[in-house]
Amino acid sequence: MDYYGxxxxxxxxxxxxKEIRVEDLDEISINLVLGCSGYAAKMLIEELEPGIDxxxxxxxxxxxxxxxxxxxxxxxxxxxxxxxxPLTKSWCQSRSGGxxxxxxxxAGFDFIIIEGKSEKPVYLWIRNEVVEIHDAFHLWGRNVETxxxxxxxxxxxxxxxxxxxxxxGENMVKFACVINDRGRAAGRGGGGAILGSxxxxxxxxxxxxxxxxxxxxxxxxxxxxxxxxxxxYPFESINQFGTPxxxxxxxxxxxxxxxxxxxxxxxxAEEISGEKLTEKYLIKRRACFGCSMGCGRYSEVDExxxxxxxxxxxEYETIAMFGALCLNNDLESIIRSNYLCNNYGMDTISxxxxxAFLMECYEKGILSKQQxxxxxxxxxxxxxxxxxxxxxxxxxxxxxxxxxxxxHTAEQLGPEAQKIALHVKGMELPAHEPRGESKTLGLQYxxxxxxxCHMHPNWASTWDSGNFESGLTEFGMPWPPADKxxxxxxxxxxxxxxxxxxxxISEILGCCIFHxxxxxxxxxxxxxxxxxxxxxxGLNKSNEQLLLAAERSWTIKKCFNVREGFSxxxxxxxxxxxxxxKDGPAKNECIKNLEAMLDEYYEAFGxxxxxGIPEVESLRKLDLEFLSEKIPLVE
Amino acid sequence: xxxxxxxxxxxxxxxRRCEMWCSMKHKKVINTERSAIHVLRREPSIDTPLVCLQxxxxxxxxxxxxxxxxxxxxAIEIKLDLCTGCGFCLTACPYxxxxxxxxDKHAIKCDLCGGDPECVKHCKEDAILYLDLERAxxxxxxxxxxxxxxxxxxxx
Numbered sequence: 105m106d107y108y109g110x111x112x113x114x115x116x117x118x119x120x121x122k123e124i125r126v127e128d129l130d131e132i133s134i135n136l137v138l139g140c141s142g143y144a145a146k147m148l149i150e151e152l153e154p155g156i157d158x159x160x161x162x163x164x165x166x167x168x169x170x171x172x173x174x175x176x177x178x179x180x181x182x183x184x185x186x187x188x189x190p191l192t193k194s195w196c197q198s199r200s201g202g203x204x205x206x207x208x209x210x211a212g213f214d215f216i217i218i219e220g221k222s223e224k225p226v227y228l229w230i231r232n233e234v235v236e237i238h239d240a241f242h243l244w245g246r247n248v249e250t251x252x253x254x255x256x257x258x259x260x261x262x263x264x265x266x267x268x269x270x271x272x273g274e275n276m277v278k279f280a281c282v283i284n285d286r287g288r289a290a291g292r293g294g295g296g297a298i299l300g301s302x303x304x305x306x307x308x309x310x311x312x313x314x315x316x317x318x319x320x321x322x323x324x325x326x327x328x329x330x331x332x333x334x335x336x337y338p339f340e341s342i343n344q345f346g347t348p349x350x351x352x353x354x355x356x357x358x359x360x361x362x363x364x365x366x367x368x369x370x371x372x373a374e375e376i377s378g379e380k381l382t383e384k385y386l387i388k389r390r391a392c393f394g395c396s397m398g399c400g401r402y403s404e405v406d407e408x409x410x411x412x413x414x415x416x417x418x419e420y421e422t423i424a425m426f427g428a429l430c431l432n433n434d435l436e437s438i439i440r441s442n443y444l445c446n447n448y449g450m451d452t453i454s455x456x457x458x459x460a461f462l463m464e465c466y467e468k469g470i471l472s473k474q475q476x477x478x479x480x481x482x483x484x485x486x487x488x489x490x491x492x493x494x495x496x497x498x499x500x501x502x503x504x505x506x507x508x509x510x511x512h513t514a515e516q517l518g519p520e521a522q523k524i525a526l527h528v529k530g531m532e533l534p535a536h537e538p539r540g541e542s543k544t545l546g547l548q549y550x551x552x553x554x555x556x557c558h559m560h561p562n563w564a565s566t567w568d569s570g571n572f573e574s575g576l577t578e579f580g581m582p583w584p585p586a587d588k589x590x591x592x593x594x595x596x597x598x599x600x601x602x603x604x605x606x607x608x609i610s611e612i613l614g615c616c617i618f619h620x621x622x623x624x625x626x627x628x629x630x631x632x633x634x635x636x637x638x639x640x641x642g643l644n645k646s647n648e649q650l651l652l653a654a655e656r657s658w659t660i661k662k663c664f665n666v667r668e669g670f671s672x673x674x675x676x677x678x679x680x681x682x683x684x685x686k687d688g689p690a691k692n693e694c695i696k697n698l699e700a701m702l703d704e705y706y707e708a709f710g711x712x713x714x715x716g717i718p719e720v721e722s723l724r725k726l727d728l729e730f731l732s733e734k735i736p737l738v739e
Numbered sequence: 740x741x742x743x744x745x746x747x748x749x750x751x752x753x754x755r756r757c758e759m760w761c762s763m764k765h766k767k768v769i770n771t772e773r774s775a776i777h778v779l780r781r782e783p784s785i786d787t788p789l790v791c792l793q794x795x796x797x798x799x800x801x802x803x804x805x806x807x808x809x810x811x812x813x814a815i816e817i818k819l820d821l822c823t824g825c826g827f828c829l830t831a832c833p834y835x836x837x838x839x840x841x842x843d844k845h846a847i848k849c850d851l852c853g854g855d856p857e858c859v860k861h862c863k864e865d866a867i868l869y870l871d872l873e874r875a876x877x878x879x880x881x882x883x884x885x886x887x888x889x890x891x892x893x894x895x
Contacts (some may be wrong), residue, residue: 157745159818174825176759210772232745262781312772320767331861387784391754396863398752402784414783 105131107423108318109171109641110139115213115235117228119302120161120220124235129214135147136727138650139214140170141197142612142657144186148195149219149660149734154667158190158294159276159301161221167267167307168197168210168215170614171641172633173395174206175315176327177614178334179628181206181392185290187298189279191454191509192530195553195664196293197560200267200614201392201400202285209263211311214307225305229259232313240305244274245449247282255308264310270449272497273300277507279454279532279603283446287416288400289390290494290712318642326635331578334396334619336626338572342388342618346401347377347420351427352430358688359540362428363483364460364524365533365680368540369688372433376423384441397618403439410490412548413543418442418452424535425456429464432488437486441493448497457532458506458513470521477501499628523646526678529670531555539681540690542569542588544600547701553661561658562607562617572621575629576602579651584603589690591697597704607617608654609633656726659709659718663728666735672716673704741813743792743875744849744856744867753778753786753864755857764857766843773840775849776858776867788858788867791815791836791849800831806848814851824845 105112107129107416114127133146144166156162165187172180183205189196212233225240238258255266267284273296280296281289299305313389317323341349354360355373362370374380385405391398392512404414405616418426426438445452448625465471465479472481473601477495479488479502510532514525526533528549533556538546542565548557558564564571567581569588577583581602586594609630610617634647645653660685665674677698684692706713710722721733745829758774766773777789786894793815797806805821806828808814817828822845829846837848849856853867870878 176756176763178756285840314766314768314770314773316768318764320763324763328861331863335863388749388750388786391752392788394759395752395754396756398864400752410762550869594842613741 107641108316109175109190109637110134110211110549111212111214111313113213114215115441116217116219116229117235117237117257118220119218119222119226119304122237123315124138124231124237127135127183128239130524136653137657137660138612138653140168140173140614141184141186142608142653142660144168144184144197144215145657145660145664148186148188149664149731152188156188158193159189159297161189161302163298163301164216165295165302166215168614169205169208170612172636174209175241175640176323176394177613177615177636177640178330178395178396179396179619180614182616182715183208183290184611184614185282185295185297187293188552189285189293190297191275191294192555194529194668194670195317195661196295197554197611198281198290198292198295198613199616200282200284201395202265202288203393204267204284204288205614207309209312209315210313210448211309212313216307218299218302219302223308223469224552224683225303226303227255227304227308229308230631231261231264231310238414240407243305245271246477247271248449249286249447251306252286257307259308261310262310264308264332266306266308268306269296269299270287270497272448273297273440275497275507276300277450277480277496277499278509278512279451279636280449281451283449287446288634289446289451292453296449304735317640319639323636325479326632326639330628330632330636331396333625333627333632337397338622338626342399343397345378345382346389346399348381348418348423350380350420351377351423354424354536354541356689357540358690359537360424360428361533361537363431364429366465367538367687368537368690368703370428371432373428376427376435376438378420378437381418381423385435387677390416392578392616395616399618405436405439408436410434410440412436412440412443415443415446421535422452422456425460426489427452429456429460429535432486432489433536434486435486437490441490444490444493444497448493450493452498453534454509454532455493455496456466457526458510459489460508461510461513462492462502464524465517468524468575470517475502494682523570523679525678527556528552528678529555529674533678534558537690539685539695540688541565543591543695543701544568544603546594546677546681546695546698547705550677550698550702551705553665559617560607561611562603563621564600564603566621567603568596571629573624574606574621574627575631576606577626579626579630589693590693592700592704596701597708598699598704601708602613603652605651605654605660606630608658609650612653612657613637614695652726656728659726659728660691660731661722661733663720663731666717672702672706672714675716740871741803743793743813743853744851744859745817745870745878746788746790746799746877747866747868748787750864750866751778751786751788753780757788757862757867760861764852773847774844775836777836789836790858791833792834792865793849793851796833797828797831797837797848800827808813809850812851812854816850817846817848817850819845839846
C-alpha cells in the first residue's frame, strides 16, 4: 500500500540472533488503531507470552511513532516507548519529545521493535533504511551525555538523534528511563532497565526521507487553522515559564503534594517556582521537533555547591518531587538532581517519590539510621537527596533497595511501611494531589494501565477541575462540568471516558497531549486531529471513527493487563487518599467512594463491574473479538 | 520597498517548523532536509535559523544561467527547468546555504517565496523577520556590534 503520513515500514531487530528484518505496516492494524502506542499494544499482546519476566530476553520493547509524528501537526514531536514494565509488571508506555521520534520516520520506519538480548553491549545506528549494530563495550558505565557525544562523533552525524540509557538502565533500576537528545526522557515505568537487560546501550537515528502528504493544499490550510487555534491556547504562560508554572498554581489551589502527600500546600513554593527558575537559571526555551509551544526549559546553575552545566529541564514534576514532596526549598539542588537523573537515565518522578518515601519511613521510625547508611534523612536535607540519587543509580547501600521501587521497598520494610507507601500497581504517584485537584484524577490513578499516572492517557482533571470543553461536547461530554470534589452520580464515568479517548487520540496519532486542552477553538480537538489526519494520510476516517480507534487502543492496553492477572482488585488507591487533607483550600477533602466511581467508569466502557474486565459484547462492538481468546472473559 | 530576511537567533526555540513549511511549500512533502532554510541545534544552548541573504555570490557560478535575480523581490532564484544539478553554486555559496535535492536532483535555494516567505508567516517566536531593507540593514549593524561586544566579554 502507498502510505501518506506513515512511512509504511517496521524495523525489527533481534539482539540474540542479530537478525534485522524490515516488515510492512499491517493495514488491518492501521484500520483498527491507527498507530503509535495503539498499534504497539496490538503487536505486544499478540507477540508476548503472558507472565514473562519483563527483564528477560522474552520481553520486547517498541519505539513507536504515529502518522502525525514528525509532521507539521503542532504537537507531533513524540514517540512512545511501549513494553511490559519491570516496575509494575503491567502494560507501560512512556512518551518522549525531542527529535528522536521524527528522526525514526526520516530514517525510514514507523516502528522499531527490539527483541532478544545481546551477549555484549551494543548500540544501533539507523539511517535511511540502513541498520548497523555497533559494539558498545566502551560506552558501558558511561553517563547519558558522554555516551551521546561519543556516539555522535563515531557515526559522524551531528544532526543525528540518540536515545541512550545511563548507568541506572545498565544497573536495571526498575524506574530507569531512556533519554533521547541528551535531556528528553521516555520516563516512567523502567524502559531503560529493559534496554539494560538487553545490553542495548543506545539507538542513533538520522535520515532525510520524505513524509508524503496526501492533500498538500488542504493539509496546509488545516495546519494554519490549528496554528490559529493554538494562538488562543489558554495556558499561554506555559511558553514563558514551562511546566514549572504549575508550582504556584497548584500550591494556590491546594494540590501541590508536600511532605510525601501529607500536606497539599508548601510554604516555600515561591522559592521553587517556575517564575524563579525563569528569572534566575533559565538560559533559553527549547521546543521539541515541530512544537509551536516550546515549553521545554534549558537551564544551568553557573556556580556554587550545585553548579550544573546547561541542561534540559527541570520540569514541573521534577521540581515538585525533589522539592515540595521532600520539603526541599533549594531550587539549585533540584536542578542538580534533575541533571543527575537525566545523566544516570532515571525517572525523576519515581526517584523523587522513593526518596520522600524513605524520609517518611525514617521519620516514623520504621528505619534506623544504620539501615540508611547513616544518612541524615531529615525532611528537606538537600545534600542527602542528591546523595541518594547517586546511590540509587549505582545501587549502592540503601540505594540498592530503593532502586526496586516504592512497592518492593515497602514490602521489604514490613506492613507499617506498606500502609504509607504511595503507589498504584507499583507506580509511584506523580505530583498532582487528587484529593485537592480533581476526584476524576483519583479515578485515573486507580485505573490507568501503567499505574498511578497524571498523563496517561490524558490529564484527567481537564474536565472537572480545568473546565475545558476541548471539543468534546459534540461527542456527549456532560456540560457544564461537575464539581471537582464530587464523586458518584455526576456522570464522571461518561465524562472521564471522553477525556480518555481524547488523550488516546493524541497517543495513537503520535502527538504530545499538551495542545489538547482549552475551548473548542483554542486547542487541538478531536475534530481538528481528524481533519489533520484525513488531509495528511488520505485515510477516510470520520471523527467518530477516530474516537472508536482510540477506544480500541485503550481496550487493548486494558486487555494486556487483564491477561497479566490485573482486575478490579488492582484498580486501587493508597490508603492515604481516603484520609482528609490537613491543610490548604481543599482541607478535609478525601476520596470517599472510589468503588462507586469505578462502577461508573466500567459501565461507561461496557466492562464487567464485578471483575472490571471487558465483556465479550463490548469487544465485539469494537471489532476486537480476537482479544477474547487472549483474556479470561466474563460471559 | 523591497524586503529581506533577518534572523533573531536568540528567539529561536529550535522547533524547525520553518523548515517543514519550506519543504511543504516548495516540494509538497514534509522533509527538513529539502528545505531552503536551515535550523541548527548544537550543544550547549545553540538553536539558530540560517537563511540565504540573497548576496548574489552564486549568480555567476551557474554554467546554464539557471540562477537569476528576481527584479521584483530581489531574490536570487534557481530556474528549475534549466538547473542540471551540477553543484557549482554550492561551491560558490560562502554560507553553505545552497544544498542539493537528492530526490529532484537540482539545487535548493531560498527564493523568498515570491515575496511572502512561509517561514516568517509561521514563526511564532519572531525568530525570522521579513523587514524593509533599511530597517534590516540597521538591525544587522546592531547585531554585528553586539557580537563584537560579546567577543570582548568572552575574552576578558
